[in-house]
Amino acid sequence: MYIKFFKYIFCFLSIFLCQEIVRSQVSSISGNLIDSNKTPLAFINALLYDLNGNYTGAGALSEIDGYFTIKDIPNGNYTIKFSALGFKEKTMENIIISTSNLQIELGEVTIFESSYQLESVDLIANKSILERKIDRTVINVSNIISASGGNAIDVLEQTPGISVDRENLTISVLGKNGINLMINGRMNYLPSDAIGPFLAGINADNIDKIELITSPPANFDAQGNAGFINLILKKGLDDGFNLNGNFSYGNGRGQNGLGNLNYNLVNDRFKINANYSINLNERKNLMWSIYRKFNSLQNNDESRILRNRNSSFNVNNLNLSVDYALNNKINFGTNIALFQRYFWVDSFSENIFNDQIANPDLTYRNAYDRRQSIQLNSYLNLKYEKLDVMVNSEFLKYNFRQPSIYDNSLNYNFQIPKNEIIDTSKETPSDVFFTSVDFKSNLKDKIILDYGFKIIGSRFENDQKVIKNNIEDLKFSGISKLDETVMSSYFSFESNLTDQLELKTGLRYEHTDSYVSNLVSTIVDRNYGNFFPNIFLSFKINDVNSINVNFTKRINRPSF
Incomplete structure (x- = not known):
């Protein structure tokens, strides 16, 4: 009887292990893209379609050496289409992924240049997904089909060089923290968190x-x-008005929803753009264990x-912009941005030490945080024959509130558990x-000179309280204030030295006056200035390959 039982167990484990071995193999389609001269082709779109001609959402860009790989493809019969601006579209059909044929190597694939006779012909082409300029990399999100239905975090997560921590919603670029965010070329001064x-x-x-501007100019x-990360939002440019919107909803471990509503009104002189977006996310009964x-x-x-x-959170964003052109030399406008995020969490944790199941450490937490801001911007743009002048003025008001309650039952040295209630509150207006x-x-032709000046003022107050068992803990409670002013000026020179060699260089000076204090004393009182030089060189080898060298100097000030 036992022998028969172990036979069943052995058969079951054998089937399970076979499935896991097959599952562990990653399916992929790869190849090397070249032109008619055997030169590797970079930044060619390789997109995967099913038998019905529908885009599957899978694809890849070829690397500098022309190599591409599309991974994690379900079993099926597929077609790959290769396309890029200036090249004829190439299609490869009947590519079959199966359990016995998970990895397909296409070898060298030749993509031919396209030629057009522009005589009474309209030529329409999509921009490449990735464009490299002398001081930045541009990702054309509108050409990424898989980005549809997500949010900005989803898009950034797919962007080369950007890492996203989903749990804490933090972003790093090339492994570095402390990004600056811009919307339509205008700085957004929200705190980094x-x-x-x-x-x-x-x-x-x-x-x-x-x-993506990893080495910013002056x-x-x-x-x-x-x-810097600069998000360029869509705006309707055709005369008239249009209204469009979308909404998605799902339900798994809670409800999830994402919606967007956009309105544009445009005529010869007047432009209005309004956009509202909402993101709802709910996670229920998320359980995990940690063993050490x-x-x-x-x-x-x-x-x-x-x-x-x-836990659950909801985010609301409302943006309104108005632009008026007085004539072909003068235009002015204003932008209003409203932001609100509410996050709530209710959690319970049990810590068992050395199998002391009868006396575990217990922690119950109930907390929420609310962030909201209003941002007002006004601008005036003057255009002359060879000179553009832009005057900007902006005000941001931001508030962050985070109360939390911790109900702990702590077992010290396996004695009688100690119960304590910790009530914390934090409010940070800035x-x-x-x-x-x-x-x-x-x-003159191919020579551009930029120069200007700027003044930034920041006001910040942090009020934090920690109350243990109805008694305020003064070690962790207090009010601190920051008052900071940064004045700066800069110039930047850009020129195409030859048809292949481009130069951009500049110098920036910033003078900082920082004052930090609490209710008792002054903590920081600094007054200092710094120069920030930079230089960029770009040598264009061909239409798809270039060599870029740059040097920049930056500064990290204490974040608030």
């Missing part, structure tokens, strides 16, 4: 392109080690943490304003 939640509320369908603020084991010469310790968590004047002069 609010940028992720803010982007989670922007619908990806409303983004035209993303500019006309950008010197603050931040990771550089510590070995030493004296003893071996083990701990197990069991957690159960319920104000930021700036005024800038920028000049752009076209000295």
Whole structure:
């Protein structure tokens, strides 16, 4: 009887292991794209379609050496289409992925250049997904089909060089934290920990392109080690008006919804754009366990943490812009942006040390945080024959509130558990304003000179309280204030030295006055200035390959 039982067990495990071995193999389609001269082709779109001609959402861009790989493809019969601006579209059909044929190598695939006779012919082509410029990389989001239906965080997660921490909604560029966010070329002065939640509320369908500026030129603020991310939002340019919207809804471990509504009104002189987006996310009964084991010469310790968590958040973004052209030389306008995020969490954790199941450490947490801001911007643009002048003025008011309650039952040295209730509250209002004047002069063909000045003022107050068992803990409670002013000026020179060699260089000076205090004393009182040089060189080898070299100096000031 036992022998028969173990036979069943053995058969079951054999089938299970076979399935896992097959499942562990990653399906892929790869190849090497070249032109008629055997030169590798970079940044060619390789998109995967099913038998019905529908795009599957899978695809890849060819690398500098022409190599591409499309991974994690379900079994089926597929067609690959290769396309890029300036090249004829190439189609390869009847590519079959199966359990016995998971990895397909296409070898060298030749893509031919396209030629057009532009005589009474309209030539329409889509931009490449990725464009490289002398001081930035541009991702054309409107050409990425898989970005539809997500939010800005989803798009950034697919962007080369950008890493997203989903749990904390933090963003790093090339492994560096401290990004600066721009919307339509205008700086967004939200605190760094609010940028992720803010982007989670922007619908990806409303983004035209993303500019990734890892080495900013002189006309950008010197603050931040990771550089800038500039989101260019879509705007209707045709005369008349249009209204469009979309909404998606799902239900798994809670309800999830994403919606967007966009309105445009355009005539010869007047432009109005209004956009509202909402993101709802709910997670119920999210459970996990953590096991740790510590070995030493004296003893071996083990701990197990069991957690159960319920959470939800909603993000709302409203943007309104109005632009009026007085004539072909003068236009002015204003932008209003409203942002609100509410996050709630209810969690319970149980910590068992060395199998002391009868006396575990218990923690119950109930908390929420609310972030909201209003941002007002006004501008005036003057255009002359060879000179553009842009005057900007902006005000941001931001508030962050985060109360939490911790109900703990702690077991010290396996004695009687100690119960304590910790009530924390934190409220952080801040104000930021700036005024800038920028000049752009076209000295002659292929020579551009930028110069200007800017003043930024920041006001910040942090009120934090920690109350243990109805008694305020003064060690962790207090009020701190920051008052900071940054004045800057810059110039930047850009020129095409030859048809292949491009130069951009500049110098920025910033003078900072920082004052930080609490109710008792002054903590920081600094007054200092810094120069920030930069230089960019780009050598164009051919239409798809170039060599870029740059040097920039940056500064990291204390974030608030």
